[in-house]
Amino acid sequence: MTPQFDNSYARLPDRFFARTNPTPVGNPGLIAVNAGLARELGLDTDWLTSSDGIAALAGNAVPDGAEPLSQAYAGHQFGGWVPQLGDGRAVLLGEVIDSNGIRRDIQLKGSGRTPFSRGGDGRAWIGPVIREYVMSEAMHALGIPTTRALAAVTTGEVIHRERALPGAVLTRVASSHIRVGTFQYFAARKDVEALQALAHHVIQRHYPDAASALELLEHVIARQAKLIAHWASVGFIHGVMNTDNAHIAGETIDYGPCAFMDEYHPDTVYSSIDQFGRYAYSNQPNIAVWNMAQLATALLPLIDEDMDTAVEKATQAVHRFPDIFHTAWLDLFRAKIGLTGAETGDKALIDGLLTRMATVKADFTNTFRALAEGRGAQAFPDAVAFESWAPDWQARLSRETGDPQALMRATNPAVIPRNHRVEEVIEAALGDDFAPFHSLNSVLATPFELRPKNGAYANPPKPEQVVHQTFCGT
Numbered sequence: 001m002t003p004q005f006d007n008s009y010a011r012l013p014d015r016f017f018a019r020t021n022p023t024p025v026g027n028p029g030l031i032a033v034n035a036g037l038a039r040e041l042g043l044d045t046d047w048l049t050s051s052d053g054i055a056a057l058a059g060n061a062v063p064d065g066a067e068p069l070s071q072a073y074a075g076h077q078f079g080g081w082v083p084q085l086g087d088g089r090a091v092l093l094g095e096v097i098d099s100n101g102i103r104r105d106i107q108l109k110g111s112g113r114t115p116f117s118r119g120g121d122g123r124a125w126i127g128p129v130i131r132e133y134v135m136s137e138a139m140h141a142l143g144i145p146t147t148r149a150l151a152a153v154t155t156g157e158v159i160h161r162e163r164a165l166p167g168a169v170l171t172r173v174a175s176s177h178i179r180v181g182t183f184q185y186f187a188a189r190k191d192v193e194a195l196q197a198l199a200h201h202v203i204q205r206h207y208p209d210a211a212s213a214l215e216l217l218e219h220v221i222a223r224q225a226k227l228i229a230h231w232a233s234v235g236f237i238h239g240v241m242n243t244d245n246a247h248i249a250g251e252t253i254d255y256g257p258c259a260f261m262d263e264y265h266p267d268t269v270y271s272s273i274d275q276f277g278r279y280a281y282s283n284q285p286n287i288a289v290w291n292m293a294q295l296a297t298a299l300l301p302l303i304d305e306d307m308d309t310a311v312e313k314a315t316q317a318v319h320r321f322p323d324i325f326h327t328a329w330l331d332l333f334r335a336k337i338g339l340t341g342a343e344t345g346d347k348a349l350i351d352g353l354l355t356r357m358a359t360v361k362a363d364f365t366n367t368f369r370a371l372a373e374g375r376g377a378q379a380f381p382d383a384v385a386f387e388s389w390a391p392d393w394q395a396r397l398s399r400e401t402g403d404p405q406a407l408m409r410a411t412n413p414a415v416i417p418r419n420h421r422v423e424e425v426i427e428a429a430l431g432d433d434f435a436p437f438h439s440l441n442s443v444l445a446t447p448f449e450l451r452p453k454n455g456a457y458a459n460p461p462k463p464e465q466v467v468h469q470t471f472c473g474t
């Protein structure tokens with residue numbers, strides 16, 4: 001009934017983590033259990049939703065076989081080095097092997113203070129918990145690598161932020177919770193033995209084909225490049241691409257002030273704390289390169305005994321990022337305009353569309369979806385902009401052999417977690433109404449098909465509904 005834990009991180013040296021039990025809460029209540037994910041993990045939904053299960057999800061009881069720990073890591077936050085971060089509000093309960101034979105972490109987030117909490121309370125309020133649940137499950141449904149949400153519970157306790165808010169705990173599932181910042185933590189301490197052990201662990205777990213630290217670096221770079229291209233293809237802005245939020249296996253992790261764009265513009269920023277646009281939509285690939293350079297630096301002692309040789313090899317690996325990114329980006333955007341074949345003019349054709357979209361402030365999601373549904377002109381606030389592009393596109397499509405419409409319908413989502421919808425759901429949850437949260441999740445589970453009765457979920461915000469800023473909201 002309870003999870004069959006098979007823990008490997010807990011076998012790593014003591015200095016990788018602190019053994020930390022979750023702090024019990026006053027009055028746990030179930031918000032949601034993700035039955036599909038539970039099945040994948042071999043977990044019993046009846047148990048998860050029972051009072052014993054809810055107690056485990058709230059951190060009030062530690063299930064048999066769990067070995068709760070908070071992980072140590074460091075990171076660059078907005079470019080500034082922080083030598084110690086770590087799980088300040090999360091504990092890893094342990095790992096299970098899923099139905100595909102893949103090792104998955106089960107982590108409680110918002111489960112109380114840890115030795116890494118610094119000034120924080122180790123808690124989360126219901127807003128960020130619901131936000132991460134909705135966003136991460138939507139991302140998964142879009143086919144983009146991400147951490148998952150297994151469950152959300154309320155704590156019955158009050159959290160003090162700008163005001164008093166209800167507390168909650170998210171159960172997060174990930175292929176691991178290892179970050180670029182985990183490597184940086186040990187590199188900064190010149191702990192080569194730990195670096196070696198971590199590299200070994202990551203290779204075994206995520207990149208069994210990698211025969212060396214250099215190959216490990218190359219694999220991580222390729223995964224990150226493809227991930228950032230995927231984000232671009234759905235208009236996603238992570239918002240806090242710090243190295244401690246850069247997942248070593250290329251999953252989207254740490255959904256803070258993230259957002260899906262409504263109107264397209266490459267400079268778009270939502271996060272209230274990103275004053276200089278470091279993590280703007282179009283800057284995400286540059287930042288990912290920067291993050292990969294930090295990983296490369298951390299791995300240098302493992303790459304070659306001779307520092308100059310190590311630097312040269314690592315630099316070459318990092319310099320491969322742009323090519324991998326652009327290839328992935330072009331593949332994804334070709335599909336978005338219905339192309340399976342490749343011609344040299346394709347990049348210019350796609351850029352031509354994006355430039356026009358930015359000029360007329362077209363809705364990112366709905367423009368591409370409209371192309372899929374053969375009503376492109378309607379998606380443009382200014383039809384002239386579309387008509388100046390459409391003939392080139394039609395000419396290009398005439399040289400395609402496949403079914404562009406079907407490809408575009410399978411590639412361009414009809415529905416994404418729009419910011420105003422997410423806000424609406426959080427607002428309702430604050431009044432103890434979780435029905436909008438469940439409805440939104442169920443619509444987002446099949447983003448490429450939208451039943452007519454759910455049509456409103458595809459609507460862009462009305463002027464008074466536009467969300468201009470998102471907040472970290474820990």
Ligand code: AMP
Binds near residue numbers: 090117118240
């Ligand atoms: P984030 O930017 O949300 O990924 O968090 C950055 C760091 O701050 C991580 O080490 C978190 O564990 C820590 N942190 C965030 N919120 C809290 C909190 N309420 N209590 C303790 N630590 C926190």
Ligand code: MG
Binds near residue numbers: 244245254
């Ligand atoms: Mg983080």
